[in-house]
Amino acid sequence: MxxxxxxxxxxxxxxxxxxxxxxxxxxxxxxxxxxxxxxxxxxxxxxxxxxxxxxxxxxxxxxxxxxxxxxxxxxxxxxxxxxxxxxxxxxxxxxxxxxxxxLPEQALKRLLEAEPKDELIKAMQKVLEATVHATGLSLENFGVFGSLLHGFYHPKFSDIDLIVYGRENLEKIRQTLEELYSDKSSGFSNEFADTSPVKGKLWRYKNLNREEFVWHQRRKLIYGVFRDEASGRTIKVEFEPVKSRSEIKGEDGETEKITWMGWIKALLRVKDDLEAPYMPSIYQVEPLQIVEGRRIGNLERVVSYLEEFRMQA
Incomplete structure (x- = not known):
């Protein structure tokens, strides 16, 4: 290993x-x-x-x-x-x-090759046909995660959790999803078209209300819903971004030390969001105003390990 x-x-x-x-x-x-x-x-x-x-x-x-x-x-x-x-x-x-x-990409291949196919895998095939194939992308750049990856999904209740590898493929899929969401006959809709996904949920964010959260999630386009006529189900569909092999840099060992200095509140301008879709999401920034806390002279980037803060700017 x-x-x-x-x-x-x-x-x-x-x-x-x-x-x-x-x-x-x-x-x-x-x-x-x-x-x-x-x-x-x-x-x-x-x-x-x-x-x-x-x-x-x-x-x-x-x-x-x-x-x-x-x-x-x-x-x-x-x-x-x-x-x-x-x-x-x-x-x-x-x-x-x-x-x-x-590996998610290998699991997707196995699921598509296996016979017979249950109703969830048949629905996933339709999703891939309308997105990946219609965009002219290769299935080699996609995978599955969650229950689909581990083989304990439920055909009648599980979601379709997909991975898209690489920034270029992500942008093409987002564009295709946006077109599908706008076509009412496509069977696809944006999961965050309204505030129903967050209604009744415990809210832990202090500086982000439900309406703002939903607005951000909606414009990311990677969270969708597919109405499958064959099964009669409305199935959540996600396209989670992961770096392609060529996008992964050898960063092991580059950071020598991380020191906790305290909290600040600042107004920042995002200069580069190339790695914003990934985990962690990284935003290259320049400070416009330190609103609260100590003054930082070399504030250059924001690194977030919260999935909800990916593609946020």
Whole structure:
């Protein structure tokens, strides 16, 4: 496993059966910084009704919010890895603890080649036909994540979670989706056409209200809904951006130290958003005004690990 070079949203399975998502592109040489996504029922059970997953043979539960972090820290501290620039341990998997790797692009290929196809995979084929094929792109630049990647999706209830690799492919897919959303006969619509996706949900943002959040999510275009006539379902469809291999730079070891200096509130001008769709999202900026907090002379970029803040500017 020493020669592995994984990227964001690739999956790692440990010997215990824990399923991790590789998080981002910069990792220590001895392993990968990750997010724990699923665990078999023998190790973890959740009271959250949304957490249950099964492949027909085994039961798994999904972790939500910071459940995975607390679980690893308490039960499997060996899956904490030192982030040297921070000087702290974060959730991660050492290369010697990797039992299996699942790649989203390979999983998509297997799902499309398998027979017979259930109603969700047939619906996914229609989505790909209307987006990827209609745009003239190659399926090699796409993958699946979540339950589709791990084989415990439910044909009647699961979403269609897709990955698009590379900025150029992302922009072409976004343009195609925008056209589909505007065509009422296409079967596609923008998930955030109104505020219904956030109604009734606990709101944790302090400086972003529901209407602003929905406006941003709507214009990103990667969150859609597909009305599948054959199954009678309205299925959520996502196209999550991940860097292509050629876009990944060798950044391991470049950051020597990260020091906590405190909070500031500032008005910034975004100069470059080339890496805004990815994890982490990076915005090259120039400060216009420091509203609150200490003055920073070399404020050059904003780095965010919140998925909701991707493609935000």
């Amino acid at each position: 020493a020669s592995l070079r994984l990227r964001d949203r690739d999956a790692i399975i440990t010997r215990e059966g824990l399923i991790f998502r590789v998080f981002g592109y910069t990792h220590p040489p001895e392993g990968y910084i990750c997010d724990l996504e699923y665990a078999p029922a023998e190790l973890f059970q959740s009271k959250n009704p949304k957490a249950f997953r099964t492949d027909g043979k085994r039961v798994f539960y999904k972790f939500y919010e910071d459940e995975g972090w607390h679980f690893v820290k308490k039960k499997f501290p060996q899956h904490m890895i030192l982030h040297k620039p921070l000087g702290k341990k974060v959730v991660g998997v050492h290369k010697g603890d990797i039992a299996e790797v699942r």
